[in-house]
Amino acid sequence: MSGTYLGMPSFPTAAAASTRDMRLRGNLRHATHTIRAKREQAVAELGDWQELRAAGAALKERTLRHLDHYLEQLEDAVTAAGGHVHWAQDAAEANRIVTDLVLRTGESEVVKVKSMATQEIGLNDALARAGISAHETDLAELIVQLGDDLPSHILVPAIHRNRDEIRDIFRSKMGDRGRAAPKNLSDDPRELAEAARLHLREKFLNAKVGVSGANFMVAETGTLVVVESEGNGRMCLTLPETLISVVGIEKVVPTWQDLEVFLQTLPRSSTAERMNPYTSTWTGTTDEDGPSDFHLVLLDNGRTDALADTVGRQALRCIRCSACLNVCPVYERAGGHAYGSAYPGPIGAILTPQLRGVGSELDASLPYASSLCGACYEVCPVAIDIPEVLVHLRERVVEGGTVSVRGRRTTVKPAKGHAAERAAMRAARWTFEHPRALRAGMRMASHARRLTPRRLPLPGAGRAWSDSRDLPRPAPESFRDWWRRTRGPDAGSADSGKAEVRERGERRDGGAR
Amino acid sequence: MSSRDIVLGRIRRALTDVPREETPENSPVPRDYWDTHARRSDAQRLDLLAENLADYRALVHRCPPSGLPALIAELLAARGARSVVAPPGIPADWLPDEIERVADDPSMPPRELDALDSVLTGCAVAVAETGTIVLDAGADQGRRRISLVPDHHICVVRAPEQIVDSVPQALARLDPSRPQTWISGPSATSDIELDRVEGVHGPRTLEVVLVSAADEG
Structure with missing residues (x-):
């Protein structure tokens, strides 16, 4: 680690290394848990904490x-x-x-x-x-x-x-x-x-x-x-x-x-x-x-670019208390360096991509450095809805759109690397709209069951996603095929299908679990 | 165009969603937080201040006005202090004769200030709920640096008139045009494993003397 943030890798790459650093994990766990418990006590002393929080948010909003x-x-x-x-x-x-x-x-x-x-x-x-x-x-x-x-x-x-x-x-x-x-x-x-x-x-x-x-x-x-x-x-x-x-x-x-x-x-x-x-x-x-x-x-x-974004603007309320870092499960495991800027943790994940834009691989990865659990919002003394801004920024990363860059309205393209995500979503949509193709695909997956790997080694940008997820094992028979086999070929028609489901549902509710 | 104009221009373009008729004053701020977190008598307020000061490792002493010079002499003797910087508003009879009283002189180099044993000041206000004393460079408090560089600070608080319950009450009493130092316990750090260690750059020993006529007995 040398003293610059330039050229740092994307969050998942950096986190893949830092989460394996057991000493770092231990230090972070000890420190964040210590401060978390103390903070709760300090806040509980003030019976008007929620009123102070609302006033702080409103004061910052007025200022902005x-x-x-x-x-x-x-x-x-x-x-x-x-x-x-x-x-x-x-x-x-x-x-x-x-x-x-x-x-x-x-x-x-x-x-x-x-x-x-x-x-x-x-x-x-x-x-x-x-x-x-x-x-x-x-x-x-x-x-x-x-x-x-x-x-x-x-x-x-x-x-x-x-x-x-x-x-x-x-x-x-x-x-x-x-x-x-x-x-x-x-x-x-x-x-x-x-x-x-x-x-x-x-x-x-x-x-x-x-x-x-x-x-x-x-x-x-x-x-x-x-x-x-x-x-x-x-x-x-x-x-x-x-x-x-x-x-x-x-x-x-x-x-x-x-x-x-x-x-x-x-x-x-x-x-x-x-x-x-x-x-x-x-x-x-x-x-x-x-x-x-x-x-x-x-x-x-x-x-001023963050200010121009009516959803993202709230990040500018931040008073840099760091309570959101101390409660964040992602920060606790990945550590601050993985966020690649002076502002780590949940607040960094929404502030950095707004201050610097989502042009680099690192900055485009930051809105994803969260499980959206919402603990950060709960502790924020100026009530920044960090999960809301994260989701908003994810949309910007995937879809692009009009943003302010150095004070000018600019249309940005979807970030690199998310083309596959968009293509996959489009393909899924087409398939679900074409039942015959869906059926054929499922049948093929079932037949090739034994050949399916535990993980899908996607090339290029998709790898970050597939590397951290096990592939679900295809069922020996698709639901659609099972339905046809047990109910006959006509069972696929809408009316009879609904009636069947209702009847089965009632029976199940009545039975012991 | 100057950078000032460019930044202000960016801000105005960024805020096109703010309705024209909305002014800074009518942008709503709910102020239903509390002015104090409890109603207290003077004695209770004094006790709470003492308790919170001690909780953050300030050494707290109480005495009646008549006992103040003797207590100060005792505190200085216990540390073996010989030289004390004291601003002009500190009465002459507060310091014993054998102690060298050093004036708050702006031309004194910081290094000489560092060589002095102690500093004796009053305060502008004290906050019971947070265990805070506020110095605002008044005549009995002096320049900011004299309560910073010497390693031992004795601060005299006059009860009940200088003690308020809460932060909102303290701010209302203070004049922002004067430089202020809010002090809550001796200097501290939590930078090593988030464990609090008292005593870094500011005075490592803070002694607060609460002077109250009610203690005259």
């Missing part, structure tokens, strides 16, 4: 339906408070803006708060190309960065690593980027956290530029909010002279009061706490308290 209004209001408020607002159409533009801002400070190092948006746009690589080192300061992001690895969970990016793997990474890699880990470092989480504290403190105390995302942006006041646990966020948000925040346009909420909903639902859904240890809020710049230079980069990068 008037997003232009709220973004302009936000821009005015941030600017009035001494901040600078930049707009980025896509990842490349956002990376360029941030890189230029850092270069202008003359610094070659930045400290980073964990941020999904900067992971999504590949900011660290872009900065590295300009000769700037970005230091991740969240403990899990540090583990991922030192291990030259990719995050696999929204909240706990190193969830796929257990404590002895983390100890090994710290021992072998920490010294390359700064203060080395003690030689006798054990796998006790307390010692590991202490090693990270000492390693990162050096970075914080020298940092001149901080880069962050934000959990919320308040349109009314221009206030940004970062919710965290470790204090690395506070360090990055207050010690540097320059702060650059890269935030998706959907993260805006209308008013300061609206935070009363999300500051109750986010911590409980995410880390299963009544409240996370630290929440920082700031509005522009404050004299002699925190950075004197503040830049907000508003990121589109496909969000």
